[in-house]
Amino acid sequence: MFFQGVRLSLLIGPTVPLPAPPSLIQSVDSIEITETDSGRSGFQLSFKADRSGLFATIDYPILKLPLLRPFNRVIVVVTINMIPYVLMDGIITHQQLSPSTNNSALLTVTGEDVSVMMDMEEKSVQHPAQPDIAIVSKIIATYAQYGLIPLVIPPLSLDVPNPVERVPSQVGTDLEYLEDLAERYAYVFYVSPGPVPGTNTAYWGPPTRTGIPQGALSVNLGTSTNVNSINIQHKALTPTFVSGKGEDSLTGRSLPIKTFSSPRLPLATQSAMLKTAKARKVLPKQGAGLTYTQMLSRAQAITDASMDQVVEATGELDAVRYNGVLKARRIVGLRGVGSTYDGLYYVKSVTHQLRLGEYKQSFTLTREGVGTTTPVVIP
Structure with missing residues (x-):
């Protein structure tokens, strides 16, 4: 139990991550996870380390654990009111030890979602007679060991190159090429954890503006309030x-x-x-x-x-009062800020901050103008 109403689960391992031992869970000091609709999402796990035990004079025991080594895979799951949410499925890329003067220390491991493995090798590859959606699907399929489930949305204009005139050429990593292809259509490419631990959705398509909105972000609504702070900007020079x-x-x-x-x-x-x-x-x-x-x-x-970003709202909410997890790359309702800025928004990014007794989320919301398209939003 991490604290009342919130349970934390960690799965760590070289290729197929397994549940972390209770001793490692108990040493968690803080967790920060940032998910965004463009580029890689990242995580930072901090653990309390001490030099007690049989081998304390040699080294910090936690450093001897093979679980926290670079390039191990980490899956973070939080369960709120019996509902599990996969927050991160990523790869450890950095380790940092910060010793103190009382034989204790803070060990911090940092990493990025599994798409970091798509950015490890630069390639020079040609894709003759293949439209962009076929190239995208082919590249994603080569990373099946990370549980990638492709979700590729065809653009409005489909260009099938004639090999006599043009051959699509990739010079760079797979991730760079996927992002470059997405940018041509104002699309996004990202890898999102879930829906179940060990699987990931590899999305290539336009920012998602359909589907059932997430639970509303509520401001100045008495006991229904779940937003600690919010700031809204209307950027008129953006269009x-x-x-x-x-x-x-x-x-x-x-x-x-x-x-x-x-x-x-x-x-x-x-x-x-x-x-x-x-x-x-x-x-x-x-x-x-x-x-x-x-x-x-x-x-x-x-x-x-x-x-996509004419109006931008940034703020922080309490996940316990929100009674769930706000997810990036989906839509959400905002209420309590007036008819000009109430309504539906696209969630561009979310940063999860967890420590014992506290779970907060910082968010960035965007949309193309002012005025709500719906009289009510889902509470």
Whole structure:
């Protein structure tokens, strides 16, 4: 038992992690886990270390445990009111010992989610006659030992390259290439732990704006309040539209390229995408060998990415009062801050901070404008 209502479970091991011994669980000082919709998520586990026992004069006993060595796999699960949540499935990449003057110390192990293993080897590979979604699925399949379950969303425009004209080439790590392919469509790529320990979802697609919202974040609502603090920003200079001309590599003609809005599912009634006269306008990105379709797709990606973060809310909640775990990369309702900023948001990132008797979560929420699209949110 970590504290009343919250149970912590640690699984650690070289390839197939097993439950950590009770002595290791009891020595946990703090846990911090950050999950984000872009890039790798990370974790930091701190353990109390002392030099008591038979071999104390030689070394800290905890350092002799093979479980905390670099490149071991770590799975962190918290259970709140009998419901388990997998917070992290990652790889230890760093170890730090901080001794004190009373024969005790703090041992901290740091790591990243299992996608770090996709960033270990630079490659020079060609993918002839394969569209981007096929390349993505193929790369993910090579990491099946980490329980990756691919979830690949096809983009609106599907480009199947003609090998005579162009061969997609990868120069870099698998992770770098997956993120580069995602950026072309204003998509994201990440590896999310779960749904059960030992499995992970490898998602390549647009930011998720559908599905059942998570339990509401409540501000200034008496006993229903679960948010400790919140700050909301409306960034009016963020919306960006593309307008100009680009040269089609197939015909050599200069053709118009212009974006007007974003196809993302709206989370606000007064979307910035409806105010094109006040949006920033930029020229299309030119690239050697790009077809007109590819240039249109990349122009739309610029607009989509800019719209995703017009309104940004950052804050902190108490997980016990929230009665659950707020997860990044999903939508959530916010209430109690007024009709301008109430409503649904996309959860861009969450940082979990656990220690004995305390579980807090810091969050970043985003959406494309102000005004709520729903009269109520799920409590």
